Amino acid sequence: xxxxxxxxxxxxxxxxxxxxxxxxxxxxxxxxxxxxxxxxxxxxxxxxxxxxxxxxxxxxxxxxxxxxxxxxxxxxxxxxxxxxxxxxxxxxxxxxxxxxxxxxxxxxxxxxxxxxxxxxxxxxxxxxxxxxxxxxxxxxxxxxxxxxxxxxxxxxxxxxxxxxxxxxxxxxxxxxxxxxxxxxxxxxxxxxxxxxxxxxxxxxxxxxxxxxxxxxxx
Numbered sequence: 044x045x046x047x048x049x050x051x052x053x054x055x056x057x058x059x060x061x062x063x064x065x066x067x068x069x070x071x072x073x074x075x076x077x078x079x080x081x082x083x084x085x086x087x088x089x090x091x092x093x094x095x096x097x098x099x100x101x102x103x104x105x106x107x108x109x110x111x112x113x114x115x116x117x118x119x120x121x122x123x124x125x126x127x128x129x130x131x132x133x134x135x136x137x138x139x140x141x142x143x144x145x146x147x148x149x150x151x152x153x154x155x156x157x158x159x160x161x162x163x164x165x166x167x168x169x170x171x172x173x174x175x176x177x178x179x180x181x182x183x184x185x186x187x188x189x190x191x192x193x194x195x196x197x198x199x200x201x202x203x204x205x206x207x208x209x210x211x212x213x214x215x216x217x218x219x220x221x222x223x224x225x226x227x228x229x230x231x232x233x234x235x236x237x238x239x240x241x242x243x244x245x246x247x248x249x250x251x252x253x254x255x256x257x258x259x260x261x
Contacts, residue, residue: 099224100250102193102202110188111195113207113234116180116259118158118188123233123259124176127152127162134158140171157186157196182255184242194236196255200224203236203252216248223248233258 068080075081116123121130127150131137134154142164143149150164150171159181162171182196189195192206203210207229214226225248227236235256240246242253 096224098221099201099204100199102199102205104189104193104195104198104202106187106195107189107191107193109191111182111190111255111257113190113194113232113257114260116233116257118180118182118186118257121154121158121160121180123178123180123257125160126173126176127160127171128173130154130160130177140169142169157183159183180257182257184253196252197242198252200227200236200238200250200252203227203229207232207234218247223250227252230261233260
């Protein structure tokens with residue numbers, strides 16, 4: 044006959060029953076495929092979009108200097124539609140240009156600090172075509188300029204909601220059970236702001252914008 048006793052440690056782990064005639068697991072435990080009894084898993088609450096917005100840190104802009112012009116797609120006077128030479132003249136520094144990984148007829152050119160344009164290189168000579176205007180301007184850290192209302196890079200996501208209102212498209216990512224705003228797409232302004240975690244090498248949203256694409260108002 045089986046003993047009606049079991050070790051306390053075993054009882055804690057398996058939730059064993061007191062006799063062979065009773066249920067295989069005591070109340071509140073479930074029998075698993077390995078023959079042991081376990082308590083049911085704790086349910087995790089489903090992430091909620093409203094929670095993601097409600098928990099956004101408030102906008103704290105330290106340099107709303109107007110260096111970024113969203114309507115015209117400009118940063119420090121370097122604007123969408125300008126050639127690489129025109130941008131170089133405005134910024135006063137030479138760019139670092141390289142062929143785009145996805146097309147050998149496109150060139151990325153970056154001027155310090157954190158201003159990038161995209162140009163045609165139809166003759167594939169390794170330089171932007173002289174008459175090619177930048178298709179868009181990309182702003183990344185450590186660029187410090189902002190719009191008059193505080194939008195820029197390295198600023199809280201909420202700055203864009205305060206500045207431009209509700210975006211046309213908003214994309215979220217589940218980070219450890221918490222929804223984080225990742226993409227803010229304002230088609231009506233030609234603005235795309237992203238929190239991709241590229242500024243801290245996490246590749247996850249952290250609440251601060253790290254990539255800003257300016258196309259100019261359509």
